[in-house]
Amino acid sequence: DKFKDGLSKTRDSFVGAMNDLMKDYRTVDEDFFEELEDILISADVGVHTVMDLIEQLKDEARLRNIKDAKDIQPVISEKLAEMLQKSANEAAINEQPGELTVILFVGVNGVGKTTSIGKLAHQYKEEGKKVVMAAGDTFRAGAIEQLEKWGERVGVDVVKQQAGSDPAAVMYDAIQSARSKKADVLLCDTAGRLQNKVNLMNELSKVKRVLGREIPDAPHEVLLVLDATTGQNAMSQAKAFQEATDVTGIVLTKLDGTAKGGIVLAIRYELDIPVKLVGLGEGMNDLQPFDATQYVHGLFA
Ligand code: GDP
Numbered sequence: 642d643k644f645k646d647g648l649s650k651t652r653d654s655f656v657g658a659m660n661d662l663m664k665d666y667r668t669v670d671e672d673f674f675e676e677l678e679d680i681l682i683s684a685d686v687g688v689h690t691v692m693d694l695i696e697q698l699k700d701e702a703r704l705r706n707i708k709d710a711k712d713i714q715p716v717i718s719e720k721l722a723e724m725l726q727k728s729a730n731e732a733a734i735n736e737q738p739g740e741l742t743v744i745l746f747v748g749v750n751g752v753g754k755t756t757s758i759g760k761l762a763h764q765y766k767e768e769g770k771k772v773v774m775a776a777g778d779t780f781r782a783g784a785i786e787q788l789e790k791w792g793e794r795v796g797v798d799v800v801k802q803q804a805g806s807d808p809a810a811v812m813y814d815a816i817q818s819a820r821s822k823k824a825d826v827l828l829c830d831t832a833g834r835l836q837n838k839v840n841l842m843n844e845l846s847k848v849k850r851v852l853g854r855e856i857p858d859a860p861h862e863v864l865l866v867l868d869a870t871t872g873q874n875a876m877s878q879a880k881a882f883q884e885a886t887d888v889t890g891i892v893l894t895k896l897d898g899t900a901k902g903g904i905v906l907a908i909r910y911e912l913d914i915p916v917k918l919v920g921l922g923e924g925m926n927d928l929q930p931f932d933a934t935q936y937v938h939g940l941f942a
Contacts, residue, residue, distance in 0.1 A: 643929050647921025648939035651902030655684055655940055659714070666710045669702050673710060677717075684900075685872050687907025694720055718937050724910050726933035731915040733930070735861045735889070741819055742826045743852055743859035747845065747886060748866030749833040749878055750781055753894035753920055757866055758828045759791030760928035761918070766795060770825040775815035776801035777808040777848060780832040788830055795925070798822070808832065808844060809851040816855040829860070835881055842885040849886070864917060866892045867908065870899040879912050894920030897927075905936060 645652075658680040666673040674695055681691045694717075701707070701716050726732075736742045744761075748754045762772045774792055776799055778784035785801050792799040800815040812829060819827045831848060834841060852859040865888045867875040875893075882888055891912075896902050896919050909916055916931045 642935075642939075643921050643927070644932070644935040644939035645942065647897040647919070647927070647929075648902050648936070650897070650900040651684065652940055652942075654900040655680070655903070658683075659941075663710050663714075668708055669710050669713050674699060681903060684903030685907060686903035687876070687911050690724065690906050690910040693910070694724065714941070718941055721906065721940070722933045722937045725906060725916075725936065726909075727915075732890075732917050732932065734917060736826075737858075737861060741816075741824060741856060741859075742861050743816075743829065743856060744826065744862045744864060745829045745831060745845075745848065745852070745860040746864050746866055746892070747831050747833070747882055747888070748892075749835050752833070752866045752868040752871075752878075753892075754833065754866040755784070755787050755791060755830065756923070757892050757894060757918065757920060757928055758788065758830055759795060760920075760925055762791065762797045762826075762828055763795040763925045764928065765826050766797060771822060772797045772826045772828065773815060773819040773822060773824045774799045775811055775827060775829040777811050777815075777830045778832045779804055779806050779808050779811065780834060784830065784832075809847045812848050812851050813855070816852065816859075835878065838881060838885055845886045862889045862917075863887055864890050864892050865914070866894060869893050869896045869902065869904050869920075872901060872904060875904060876907060876911070879908065879914070883912065883914070888914055890915050890917035892918040892920070892928075893931075897921045902940070905931075 662676055678691055678695055697720050707713055746754050746758055765772045774797055776785040776788045789799050800818045802811050865882050891908055891914050893916050905916055918928055919931050921927045
């Protein structure tokens, strides 16, 4: 079970704290809820999310006449799952069956963008789909080569130009190449230099314009890649990218590397963007579609 393995650090600290809480408190009273609040906040769940959750739990405890602390645990799982998934199937990638699906990846350097693109390319290939990758980060030294390495590793063609060239021109080439190969999926890397937000915003909108001119609905997804180990930094990156472009989903990487996996809730609930994929390890198969039930199960089970 990938979620259970990937969330083991979070589960160890979360379940440990919850067990202590249950030992200390037999009844659900104000103090119980206050301590629960602290546990959730220290797991990076996010202050607003925690406050809403605690309110809902208090209401439920009253409605269902729950007095025993042990009986509140299933209600916590239930509420967490509800808050994580606002609609069924929201984690699905918007694929265009029989046509070219274009997915744009955005995110700052080091978050795991190239790795996630490579892993997803591998998975689509395993499903029998034809994949092309576009080396749209023409700015960072080594970015093109890194994507090419993934291309070799998973057996997928990479469309590139030389370093410093116009990313929009790379995208134009990539669309032509994907079309001539009758590809199913085009995965596009982009630059992640958030230090100059106006520049990045212009670059991303030009890239999107070029893609949209060639294929009316493209890009079909704009996936923002965030590193789960960076906590509040990930939250502020998300806000900045939301201002720069229309983000349609989140890829949350390195969940396996943090004990604060509650960040998934903060992202989903406070930013109102669905988490579509999660990185649960460094291997090619360690990128998984997000599943709220499995996630919550991974926290407690
Ligand atoms: P980029 O600069 O955003 O393209 O980042 P990279 O794709 O180069 O990834 C940076 C590092 O994070 C690499 O060492 C990856 O192996 C590692 N990484 C990416 N995703 C995950 C993940 O889900 N779990 C773990 N443990 N490491 C990851």
